[in-house]
Structure formats: structure tokens, C-alpha cells
Amino acid sequence: MPLRHFAKWALIAPALALLLLLFITPIGWFIAESLAELGSASEVWLEAKAVLGSRAILGAILNTNGIALTVTLMVLAIGYPLSYALSRARGLAFSLVLICVVIPYFTSVIVRTYAWMVILGRNGLINQVLLGLGLAREPADLLYNRTGVIIGMTYVLLPYMVLTLYAAMKAVDPRLLQAAEGMGAGPLTVFAKVFLPLTLHGVTAGALIVFILALGFFITPALMGGPGDVMMAMLIEREIELSQNWPVAALMTIVLLAITLLLYAVYARFADRTEEGFAR
Amino acid sequence: MREEGFAGVRLERVSKAYGPETVVREISLAIPQGEFFTLLGPSGSGKTTTLSMIAGFTLPSQGSIHIDGRDATRAPPRARGLGMVFQNYAIFPHLDVFGNVAFPLTVRKVPKAEVARRVAEALAMVKLTGLEKRFARQLSGGQQQRVALARAIVGQPRVVLMDEPLGALDKNLRYHMQVEIKEISRRLGMTVVYVTHDQEEALTMSDRIAIMDRGRIAQMGPPREVYERPESAFVAKFLGEANLIRARRRDGALRGAGAARFEVAADRPGLAEGQVFVRPEKVRLLPEGAAPAANQVAGTVRHTAFLGNVVRYEVTLPEGEVMLCDATNASGTVLRQPGEPVGLAWNAADALLLEG
Numbered sequence: 001m002p003l004r005h006f007a008k009w010a011l012i013a014p015a016l017a018l019l020l021l022l023f024i025t026p027i028g029w030f031i032a033e034s035l036a037e038l039g040s041a042s043e044v045w046l047e048a049k050a051v052l053g054s055r056a057i058l059g060a061i062l063n064t065n066g067i068a069l070t071v072t073l074m075v076l077a078i079g080y081p082l083s084y085a086l087s088r089a090r091g092l093a094f095s096l097v098l099i100c101v102v103i104p105y106f107t108s109v110i111v112r113t114y115a116w117m118v119i120l121g122r123n124g125l126i127n128q129v130l131l132g133l134g135l136a137r138e139p140a141d142l143l144y145n146r147t148g149v150i151i152g153m154t155y156v157l158l159p160y161m162v163l164t165l166y167a168a169m170k171a172v173d174p175r176l177l178q179a180a181e182g183m184g185a186g187p188l189t190v191f192a193k194v195f196l197p198l199t200l201h202g203v204t205a206g207a208l209i210v211f212i213l214a215l216g217f218f219i220t221p222a223l224m225g226g227p228g229d230v231m232m233a234m235l236i237e238r239e240i241e242l243s244q245n246w247p248v249a250a251l252m253t254i255v256l257l258a259i260t261l262l263l264y265a266v267y268a269r270f271a272d273r274t275e276e277g278f279a280r
Numbered sequence: 281m282r283e284e285g286f287a288g289v290r291l292e293r294v295s296k297a298y299g300p301e302t303v304v305r306e307i308s309l310a311i312p313q314g315e316f317f318t319l320l321g322p323s324g325s326g327k328t329t330t331l332s333m334i335a336g337f338t339l340p341s342q343g344s345i346h347i348d349g350r351d352a353t354r355a356p357p358r359a360r361g362l363g364m365v366f367q368n369y370a371i372f373p374h375l376d377v378f379g380n381v382a383f384p385l386t387v388r389k390v391p392k393a394e395v396a397r398r399v400a401e402a403l404a405m406v407k408l409t410g411l412e413k414r415f416a417r418q419l420s421g422g423q424q425q426r427v428a429l430a431r432a433i434v435g436q437p438r439v440v441l442m443d444e445p446l447g448a449l450d451k452n453l454r455y456h457m458q459v460e461i462k463e464i465s466r467r468l469g470m471t472v473v474y475v476t477h478d479q480e481e482a483l484t485m486s487d488r489i490a491i492m493d494r495g496r497i498a499q500m501g502p503p504r505e506v507y508e509r510p511e512s513a514f515v516a517k518f519l520g521e522a523n524l525i526r527a528r529r530r531d532g533a534l535r536g537a538g539a540a541r542f543e544v545a546a547d548r549p550g551l552a553e554g555q556v557f558v559r560p561e562k563v564r565l566l567p568e569g570a571a572p573a574a575n576q577v578a579g580t581v582r583h584t585a586f587l588g589n590v591v592r593y594e595v596t597l598p599e600g601e602v603m604l605c606d607a608t609n610a611s612g613t614v615l616r617q618p619g620e621p622v623g624l625a626w627n628a629a630d631a632l633l634l635e636g
Contacts, residue, residue, distance in 0.1 A: 179366055182364045184388050
């Protein structure tokens with residue numbers, strides 16, 4: 001037993017060390033150093049109140065959560081049927097869909113974002129098709145606004161949802177679906193009463209991963225968004241690059257981190273409970 | 281389209297082919313209401329495919345299937361009104377015992393109060409009352425089996441299909457469940473179509489057995505009939521230990537490789553040669569120095585297996601063939617040792633001449 005205990009920690013240790021060295025240390029150091037600039041603890045407290053009271057920052061927090069939520073819902077709406085098709089597909093069809101999902105996953109975000117800008121711009125592919133077919137009189141504004149941000153982020157984050165859902169769906173025993181059908185359930189009932197409940201943990205996991213990743217997004221909203229689409233990460237970057245205001249950046253980092261950790265805690269709690277109820 | 285006179289399950293020249301491979305060939309059978317009918321066969325014999333076609337999960341390539349007098353050949357599974365027990369139980373992991381057993385009722389929009397009453401009845405019948413809130417992983421294999429059984433009968437179907445339902449249970453539990461399933465099916469007057477590869481299970485439970493071999497029904501009949509009157513060497517061997525001795529017709533009599541002369545029940549004079557079939561338990565050891573007669577052979581004990589209630593002797597005949605003889609371990613039994621010369625005899629009424 002002690003050996004097994006030791007082995008477990010030995011396996012986790014490298015990852016923990018890496019996390020400590022490359023994430024916790026720099027972020028802790030950054031926050032500590034930045035806040036030290038303010039001098040005393042009461043100064044920090046005053047600054048924190050100012051940050052939370054600032055309209056621009058509050059707007060960014062709301063923007064960030066709103067965009068993350070919309071993107072998560074979009075990714076789920078597109079990803080669920082796509083993952084289902086993937087989990088049922090075989091041979092060439094499977095490989096093709098998988099490649100279409102995975103290749104973008106390995107491509108740089110900047111490249112993908114610029115590609116979308118080519119498609120969505122005023123003279124882009126979509127507008128040319130719309131105008132050419134006479135479906136629109138003037139080009140639609142698909143870029144440098146909320147629409148652009150949502151489209152771009154949905155696309156970038158889709159693989160995370162698809163791969164998570166695919167794993168959950170692949171784990172569903174097809175004989176359970178057949179059994180439900182044999183017991184009198186139509187296709188919709190089989191989906192609602194068996195397939196959906198059995199893949200729901202994949203939905204929560206995928207949605208959470210996407211939401212958390214969306215919270216910290218920077219490149220896509222910065223390139224594809226308009227003046228009203230400022231997200232937290234962009235604001236943090238501005239504070240550092242333009243205003244050189246490290247303490248405010250540090251405080252905003254804490255807010256962003258807190259939202260993320262809170263969500264993760266909710267998820268961990270929820271995941272634990274479903275584990276208990278399920279036979280696995 | 282309702283036909284008069286046949287409630288139950290009827291298959292009419294049903295075949296199933298996957299590409300060039302035919303797995304079920306022109307099967308016809310009629311299972312009357314209330315019968316416990318077993319499809320028995322080795323893996324790959326087509327028994328599961330046949331069951332799957334009755335269930336509606338597989339569509340036949342040819343032929344028709346009638347359930348309760350209605351043509352159900354192309355009907356979807358949910359429209360067939362069957363109860364089903366699946367090989368791996370297929371218990372829904374996201375539902376507790378109550379939810380699982382209630383499933384066939386809730387999907388048919390049965391009122392809540394009635395669901396509760398009928399689930400309670402079904403659980404009482406399989407002796408699971410009190411475990412309503414458990415999930416599958418909190419149940420033993422036997423309990424899971426009972427949940428599957430309760431779920432199959434809760435909708436009070438006239439026909440229940442069972443696909444190797446006891447395959448995963450240990451021997452003791454298996455026997456208990458065999459008795460219980462049989463008991464419940466009789467009490468509810470259900471037609472049961474049961475699939476198994478276990479011949480003992482088939483013999484214990486069935487009113488009638490169809491033995492399947494490479495997509496065809498090799499023989500069909502009540503347990504005792506198919507066991508004692510097999511029509512082929514395949515059926516004879518599949519249903520238990522069988523002695524099959526080469527015989528040839530000479531001067532109007534069946535003779536073995538040596539001097540032995542055989543007489544069989546219902547001789548088939550048309551067969552010039554074949555195999556004489558007799559079950560080991562119908563063969564008796566001769567007392568020393570018996571007079572030579574029909575259906576008697578001499579040999580040497582090769583192996584003695586003491587099985588408790590029975591002693592099984594493997595006896596080598598002078599021609600090299602091996603015969604089995606199951607002797608009851610009656611009072612005062614003296615065991616014959618390997619190497620001992622013995623005589624074996626059986627009654628003509630217990631022997632058959634089979635082709636091959």
C-alpha cells in the first residue's frame with residue numbers, strides 16, 4: 001500500500017512541478033510585485049474598490065461573461081449533432097469529419113482568425129455570395145462587431161467540445177439504445193430518455209472547458225471585434241501595454257482567475273455527484 | 281391483417297443474408313400462445329439473428345413474421361409489443377431500479393399511479409421489493425438479472441424474448457433463475473422465445489426446443505423427444521454425451537466393425553450404413569460371462585470417472601472405437617478399474633440408426 005501511494009505521487013509530481021514552475025510562480029510573482037507598487041494593504045483595498053467600481057472594467061466583465069456564454073451555447077448547438085455524427089460514422093466518413101475537426105485544432109489561432117476575416121469581411125466570400133445571389137442589397141456587417149467575435153470564437157473552440165462529447169457518446173453502449181427501442185420508445189424518446197442523460201456529463205464538461213477558455217480569449221476578439229467587444233484579457237493587456245498600470249492589471253487578473261476557479265469548483269462538485277449516481 | 285386461430289409467434293420461410301453470407305435459411309416455425317420455446321445452438325448457428333428478427337432489430341431478407349396473428353415482418357421494434365431480456369441485461373445506468381422497470385410503461389405514457397402499482401407488482405414477482413432506489417452498479421449479477429426480468433414482464437406482454445439471459449451467472453444462481461423464469465412465465469401465461477447455447481438449460485426450461493445448425497432448424501420437439509430421438513448425429517451430440525457406433529448392413533442385419541450385431545428402434549432398412557446412437561446412461565455393464573446377444577459389445581475400460589451419483593466409464597472396443605457408459609452409483613457398486621475387460625449392453629428401444 002505505501003508503495004502504491006508513493007507511486008501515485010511519483011506519477012503526479014512532474015506535472016505538479018511544471019504547474020508550480022510555469023504557472024503558479026509567475027502569476028503569483030506578477031500579482032505580488034504589481035500590488036507591492038501600491039505600497040500598503042489599505043492602498044490595495046482602495047484600488048480594488050476602484051477597479052470593481054469602474055464602469056469600463058465592469059463592462060468588460062459583463063462582456064466577457066456574455067460572449068463566453070453565447071459562444072458556449074453556439075459551440076454546444078453545433079458540436080452536439082456533429083459529435084453524434086462522428087460517433088456513428090465509420091471508415092472514410094469518420095476520418096474526414098475527424099480531420100476537419102482536428103486540423104484547425106492544431107492550427108495557430110491567428111491564422112484561423114485571419115482566415116475568418118477574409119471570409120467575413122465586407123468584400124469577403126459570404127458577402128460576395130449574398131450580393132451575387134441578390135439575397136442582400138448591401139454587404140452585411142459580419143466583422144468588427146459582436147457577430148464577428150462570436151463566429152470566430154465558436155469556430156476556434158468547437159474542437160474542444162466535439163472531442164469531449166465524442167468521448168462521452170462513444171462510451172454509450174448502443175445496446176442500451178436498442179433495448180429502449182424494444183421497450184416501446186420512439187427515436188425521440190430514446191434520445192431524450194436514454195442518449196441525452198447518458199451524455200450529459202460530456203455536455204457539462206465540454207461546456208465548462210469552452211466557457212473557461214472563452215473567458216481568457218484575447219486574439220480573436222481583439223482582431224474580429226469592435227469597440228464594444230472588449231474582453232477582460234484585452235483590458236488587462238491594455239493596462240499593461242498602454243497605461244503601464246500593473247496594479248490594476250493584477251487586480252483584474254485576480255477577478256478573472258476567481259471567476260474561473262469558482263466555475264471549476266461548481267463543476268467539480270457537479271461531476272462528483274453524477275459519478276455517484278451512475279453505474280460505471 | 282389479423283389471422284384467425286393463431287395467437288403466438290409464427291415464422292414463415294424466414295431467411296437472413298448479409299451480402300453473400302446467409303446466416304438464417306428458410307426457417308418456419310409456429311409457437312403457440314403460452315409455450316416456452318427455446319432456440320438452441322452453437323454460436324454462429326443463427327439463433328440470435330432469428331430472435332433479433334422476431335424482435336424487429338433485424339429485418340429478414342425473405343419470409344414473413346407474424347406476432348399475435350398480425351404480420352409484423354416490417355414493423356419497428358416498438359410497435360411489436362414484446363417484452364425483452366437482453367444478454368447483458370442492458371440496464372440503464374442513469375436510472376434506478378424503479379426507473380428501469382418503469383421504463384416500458386413511462387414511454388407508453390401509462391398514468392403515474394398505475395406505473396407505481398405495476399412496477400411494485402413486477403418487483404414483487406422477481407423478489408426485488410425494497411431495492412427501488414438502487415442503481416445497477418449497486419446490484420449483484422443475480423439482482424441485475426431480476427431487474428431485467430421485471431422490466432420485461434412489467435408491460436404484461438403476451439410474448440417475451442430472452443437472449444441468453446443467464447449467460448453471466450454462476451452455476452448455482454443459474455439453476456435458481458431457470459426455475460424462477462419458468463415459474464413466472466407459466467403464472468403469467470406468456471409465450472417465451474428463449475435463446476441459449478446451454479443444452480441443459482434448454483432441456484430444463486423448454487416446452488419445445490428448436491436445435492439450430494448453420495442457419496437451419498436441425499430438429500424441433502419437446503426436450504425428451506429431441507434428447508432421446510435425435511434425427512442426426514449433430515443433434516445427438518449437441519444435446520449431451522452420445523455413443524455413435526459405425527454400423528453396416530450385412531445379410532439384412534446391422535453389424536459393427538467386429539462381430540457385434542445391433543438392433544435399433546424404428547430401423548431404417550433404406551440405410552445401408554450409418555451410426556448406431558445410444559445415450560451413455562442407457563448402456564449397462566454386463567455381469568461376468570453373459571451370453572453373446574444383439575446390442576452387446578466387449579471391450580476394455582480405458583478410464584473411470586467417479587462423478588458422485590454416476591460413474592462414467594470410457595470403454596475401448598477391440599475395433600478402436602470408444603463407448604461411454606454411465607452407471608448409477610447404486611448401493612454396493614464395485615468400480616471397474618482401467619484395463620479391466622467389460623461387456624456393455626443396451627436395449628434396442630434406446631438405440632437409433634442415424635445417417636453419417
